[in-house]
Amino acid sequence: MPSKKVEGCIYQFRNCHILSNHKLIREDLWVRNGKILNPEKLFFDEKAYADKQIDCQDNIIAPGYIDVQINGAFGVDFSDTDDIVGDVSKVAKGLLEFGVTSFCPTVITSPPEMYQKIVQYAKKTEGSLKGAGVLGLHLEGPFINTAKKGAHNAELIRDFKNGFQDVVAMYGDKLEGVAMVTLAPELERSSEVIQEFCRRGIKVSIGHSTADLVTGETAIKQGACMVTHLFNAMVSFHHRDPHLIGILTSNQLPTDRTLFYGLIADGIHTHPSALRIAHRVHPSGLVLVTDAIIAMGLPEGKYKFGNQNIEIHGKTATIAGTNILSGSIAKLDYCVRNLLKNTECGIELALECASLHPAQALGITDRKGTLDYGTDADFIILDPNLNVLATYIAGEKVWEGKTMKGQLQ
Numbered sequence: 001m002p003s004k005k006v007e008g009c010i011y012q013f014r015n016c017h018i019l020s021n022h023k024l025i026r027e028d029l030w031v032r033n034g035k036i037l038n039p040e041k042l043f044f045d046e047k048a049y050a051d052k053q054i055d056c057q058d059n060i061i062a063p064g065y066i067d068v069q070i071n072g073a074f075g076v077d078f079s080d081t082d083d084i085v086g087d088v089s090k091v092a093k094g095l096l097e098f099g100v101t102s103f104c105p106t107v108i109t110s111p112p113e114m115y116q117k118i119v120q121y122a123k124k125t126e127g128s129l130k131g132a133g134v135l136g137l138h139l140e141g142p143f144i145n146t147a148k149k150g151a152h153n154a155e156l157i158r159d160f161k162n163g164f165q166d167v168v169a170m171y172g173d174k175l176e177g178v179a180m181v182t183l184a185p186e187l188e189r190s191s192e193v194i195q196e197f198c199r200r201g202i203k204v205s206i207g208h209s210t211a212d213l214v215t216g217e218t219a220i221k222q223g224a225c226m227v228t229h230l231f232n233a234m235v236s237f238h239h240r241d242p243h244l245i246g247i248l249t250s251n252q253l254p255t256d257r258t259l260f261y262g263l264i265a266d267g268i269h270t271h272p273s274a275l276r277i278a279h280r281v282h283p284s285g286l287v288l289v290t291d292a293i294i295a296m297g298l299p300e301g302k303y304k305f306g307n308q309n310i311e312i313h314g315k316t317a318t319i320a321g322t323n324i325l326s327g328s329i330a331k332l333d334y335c336v337r338n339l340l341k342n343t344e345c346g347i348e349l350a351l352e353c354a355s356l357h358p359a360q361a362l363g364i365t366d367r368k369g370t371l372d373y374g375t376d377a378d379f380i381i382l383d384p385n386l387n388v389l390a391t392y393i394a395g396e397k398v399w400e401g402k403t404m405k406g407q408l409q
Helices: 039-046 084-098 112-121 164-171 190-199 213-221 243-249 272-281 332-343 347-352 356-362
Strands: 010-020 023-026 029-032 052-063 065-070 100-108 137-140 178-183 203-206 260-263 286-288 301-305 308-313 316-319 379-382 388-393 396-400
Touching (some): 023 347, 065 084, 065 137, 065 332, 065 356, 084 112, 084 332, 084 396, 100 112, 100 388, 112 164, 178 190, 213 243, 260 272, 286 332, 332 347
Parallel strands (some): 260 286
Antiparallel strands (some): 010 023, 010 029, 052 379, 301 308, 308 316, 379 388
């Protein structure tokens, strides 16, 4: 006897190739009430069919992109804000064009009063027509190594010699809105700090660090799950001590979970050869991040980033008057295409590095990062060259490019 039909409009996205189980397959996508449907249960249990069909014109449907490290964009700097809610909303809206359906607003090394204000008011939110969803903050600093500070202000860098007590003094104790923290694992008492973050359900990434390989391995064993922007702000690979880069080939890590690493595939931060090395050594852990800053989406010129002045020339952002890189101005969809071009990793993996892998790193694959039945219907429609044609959140079209205007009925 068929089960009772569930209320809600049933959408059938047809004439498409969907990313499923690491493959692009010729299959329709079914959506109702913001979730991906199992068509077999729909047909056989409910005896129900599509209320509305959308012709995808032989294009690709993939899970929405997730950016776990983005410092700002469109004139917004998350580390220097008087209205974190409004600024996050502005960036969330702008990211839809680039296929991003969820992200982690990232706050670099800042004074405690700024961290506490941001942590207090920034909340996790679901995506909608108003913009991409907020998965939680990524606090990058101030517990990093001054020797690998990159664009971070050295005067604001701190340690935690008093353990987690120093963390609370810096961020405050209400950390429910925090998804991830980047810290240097060589700092004194890092072991207990990492374990406490993990106990609170906050992911730990290691970076901006001079740590050797053993120190990095120890941090992973204690619960850290990721390396922040691999190759950048860390000691270069050396054959006698490969340092944090060597973790990708380590045989000393827990076997019950994957090590993830962020990679900025903007053509500036990471040479194509380095992209290929990382991909070939550990493809399942590759997480594309933009590390984008205030000037993403803005023209060339000078801007303020945190407490520092930066300059934008072409595709490069540097601290004013220096050659020190200061984040990127790349969009995540560009990073996906650039990874594919330079590594020949295949369309499926390139897409997963910006969707499945970041969702796995954050532990949210039960609802994000896949097109599995029952997960959130956050997805994008792309052409064969991986240009974003339309963005959907909870099954609702939230952005559509000019080439598709009026065609996705």
